[in-house]
Amino acid sequence: MGVRDAVYAVYERRLRSHLDGLPVPRHVAIMVDGNRRWARAAGFDDVSHGHVAGAQHITNLLQWCSEAGVAHVTIWLLSTDNLRRPAEELEPLLQIIGGVADELAAPSTPWRVKAVGALDLLPGAMAERLKRAEEATATRDGLTVNIAVGYGGRREIADAVRSLLQEHAAKGGTLEELAEIIDVDHIAEHLYTKGQPDPDLVIRTSGEQRLGGFLLWQSVHSEFYFCDALWPDFRRIDFYRALRDYGTRQRRFGK
Numbered sequence: 001m002g003v004r005d006a007v008y009a010v011y012e013r014r015l016r017s018h019l020d021g022l023p024v025p026r027h028v029a030i031m032v033d034g035n036r037r038w039a040r041a042a043g044f045d046d047v048s049h050g051h052v053a054g055a056q057h058i059t060n061l062l063q064w065c066s067e068a069g070v071a072h073v074t075i076w077l078l079s080t081d082n083l084r085r086p087a088e089e090l091e092p093l094l095q096i097i098g099g100v101a102d103e104l105a106a107p108s109t110p111w112r113v114k115a116v117g118a119l120d121l122l123p124g125a126m127a128e129r130l131k132r133a134e135e136a137t138a139t140r141d142g143l144t145v146n147i148a149v150g151y152g153g154r155r156e157i158a159d160a161v162r163s164l165l166q167e168h169a170a171k172g173g174t175l176e177e178l179a180e181i182i183d184v185d186h187i188a189e190h191l192y193t194k195g196q197p198d199p200d201l202v203i204r205t206s207g208e209q210r211l212g213g214f215l216l217w218q219s220v221h222s223e224f225y226f227c228d229a230l231w232p233d234f235r236r237i238d239f240y241r242a243l244r245d246y247g248t249r250q251r252r253f254g255k
Contacts, residue, residue, distance in 0.1 A: 022247025034206030034230030110142030
């Protein structure tokens with residue numbers, strides 16, 4: 001081990017000790033941003049190299065979350081806006097994401113995978129791949145990993161309202177009846193993440209400081225942490241810093 005690695009290891013242990021006694025988020029949501037910039041900075045002409053490096057880093061994050069006691073993780077891999085990228089970039093990216101789903105669903109992993117997004121916007125083969133990963137891990141008791149693919153916050157809310165209307169109509173109810181009773185809980189029960197706690201902590205890498213439509217409904221009381229590191233360079237100490245920052249905040253939940 002070199003001097004730099006030794007110093008890093010000492011600092012990592014010190015950071016980890018600072019987390020003792022601090023509250024741990026039940027649900028961490030992360031915007032894994034910066035793959036393309038990482039690829040260009042590394043000298044690659046093909047940005048898919050950055051997506052590959054980012055995909056390979058996801059299991060590290062999940063292991064860190066598991067060790068910290070996090071129960072739910074949502075990872076935004078592809079937005080609805082991203083679906084408009086040129087085919088020569090989108091198709092390799094979809095294959096990389098499919099590989100992530102396959103890897104997380106492998107028999108050797110403990111995680112429970114859930115596809116989060118408008119799967120009807122994806123190519124049929126890709127949607128089926130995500131559904132298979134979901135089905136293969138449905139009975140696992142490890143942390144829940146929401147893979148947000150073809151995801152947009154506005155689209156999610158529209159889909160939730162549409163699903164609520166369809167459910168009410170199937171029961172023979174009228175719009176007037178629904179208008180009398182509808183509240184935020186009714187809509188929440190039809191979100192992609194229904195049945196899960198809202199994210200306590202939302203992390204965005206790459207230095208960007210905006211949500212971009214990520215979990216618009218669920219993040220109303222979330223704490224936000226913005227990290228300058230590009231996603232493939234996001235380290236365990238960056239994760240610990242995010243947890244430390246979260247643990248020392250006084251959460252008010254709008255009060």
